């Protein structure tokens with residue numbers, strides 16, 4: 267198949283202005299937020315309707331051309347990197363919030379809408395859409411659905427899959443299907459909505475979603491607790507949950523990360539602390555007062571020095587400091603690998619010890635922060651990808667962390683997905699039979715293996 271013929275066909279489907287082929291455009295879509303993965307596509311196509319997506323997929327499927335669906339490209343697993351050339355399908359023209367159904371508390375939203383924009387829109391009705399990845403102001407709905415994104419509020423409010431009630435999906439053969447919908451209860455057939463949620467663009471192209479909305483909490487209270495040992499911080503997390511308090515956010519930042527954030531932001535973080543916990547409780551004002559008091563006690567009982575956020579401004583400063591953890595760590599060295607191996611929360615102290623050992627054994631720098639409440643930490647390795655010798659040590663540290671997490675009963679990824687980065691450890695977690703079951707699903711829905719080939723499951 268000649269490239270020129272393909273490009274002419276694509277232009278017929280979406281119009282000339284929505285097919286990009288200049289080298290500088292192709293380069294801009296050759297990579298995403300993941301270091302070390304850049305591959306040139308043959309074309310970037312920007313459809314505006316499900317029908318256009320259908321035509322593109324029919325054409326690509328007939329000619330066995332790889333297709334990489336892309337939202338904002340902020341994923342950390344090379345999920346949109348065009349590994350085998352072909353078409354990058356950019357979904358950002360799907361940018362409408364179609365409807366907010368206030369009787370059913372459901373929003374009908376196209377996949378190119380940025381997640382924060384959904385919240386800004388439904389906020390006027392006193393509602394919220396809880397999934398809030400660190401990239402809430404840039405990530406697209408389609409990308410967050412396909413990565414099953416989590417975020418800071420995951421502990422209390424759950425993750426993306428808990429809020430996606432229905433989807434419009436274009437299959438590789440061009441058929442457009444609808445899964446789920448506005449029904450709260452729906453057990454008619456397989457749960458295809460959940461299957462496509464977190465499928466990393468390997469099973470179909472999502473064009474629209476029905477999202478469950480919930481009332482916005484009326485009040486909240488934030489506090490910071492400082493710990494002299496990581497173990498105390500880990501025990502405090504376990505203690506909070508054991509006390510049946512479910513904070514909206516419960517974030518841990520380790521000493522290495524505290525130091526680099528403070529160095530950059532100067533917000534008065536305790537640079538000698540082994541770890542800090544940032545906590546927020548929210549809900550009904552009376553319940554919030556009670557929970558905040560009980561939370562303070564558990565933190566203090568585990569040797570935490572507790573400070574309440576003094577004002578709305580102080581609270582914002584603390585949370586900005588947390589959101590800046592990754593950018594600040596990224597300033598240390600040219601390359602940043604943000605991992606998200608996740609363990610049952612009772613295993614957090616063991617996992618943190620394991621990360622420290624992996625760093626020391628392999629002489630690599632790892633700063634750790636993350637969603638302690640749901641066991642989803644982000645050990646972040648800063649290094650230089652051009653240094654082959656250092657990269658061998660980085661890989662060895664990753665190997666120790668991933669295997670260690672799985673051995674603790676955890677998983678390779680809590681929210682960033684598998685993409686290409688974690689492929690080497692997939693069989694270790696799922697076993698041969700587990701991998702084969704997933705590959706069978708892939709082959710059934712995408713027999714020519716054109717959708718995001720080589721990702722999530724490797725070669726099928």
Ligand SMILES: Cc1cc2nc3c(=O)[nH]c(=O)nc-3n(C[C@H](O)[C@H](O)[C@H](O)COP(=O)(O)OP(=O)(O)OC[C@H]3O[C@@H](n4cnc5c(N)ncnc54)[C@H](O)[C@@H]3O)c2cc1C
Pocket residue numbers: 298299334335336337338339340341342345346357377398399400401404405406407408409410411412413414415416417418466467468470471472473592681682718
């Ligand atoms: C600084 C930083 C902080 C982050 N913090 C978090 C966090 O707290 N929690 C978290 O979960 N993630 C986090 N991420 C990762 C990332 O933001 C999320 O994975 C996000 O969901 C990706 O959205 P996107 O629009 O950028 O998707 P993209 O990167 O464009 O795509 C992601 C995947 O979805 C597929 N895809 C995209 N759109 C569609 C569609 N319409 N149909 C089918 N498949 C599609 C792609 O093929 C790809 O596999 C962070 C990333 C960065 C850089």
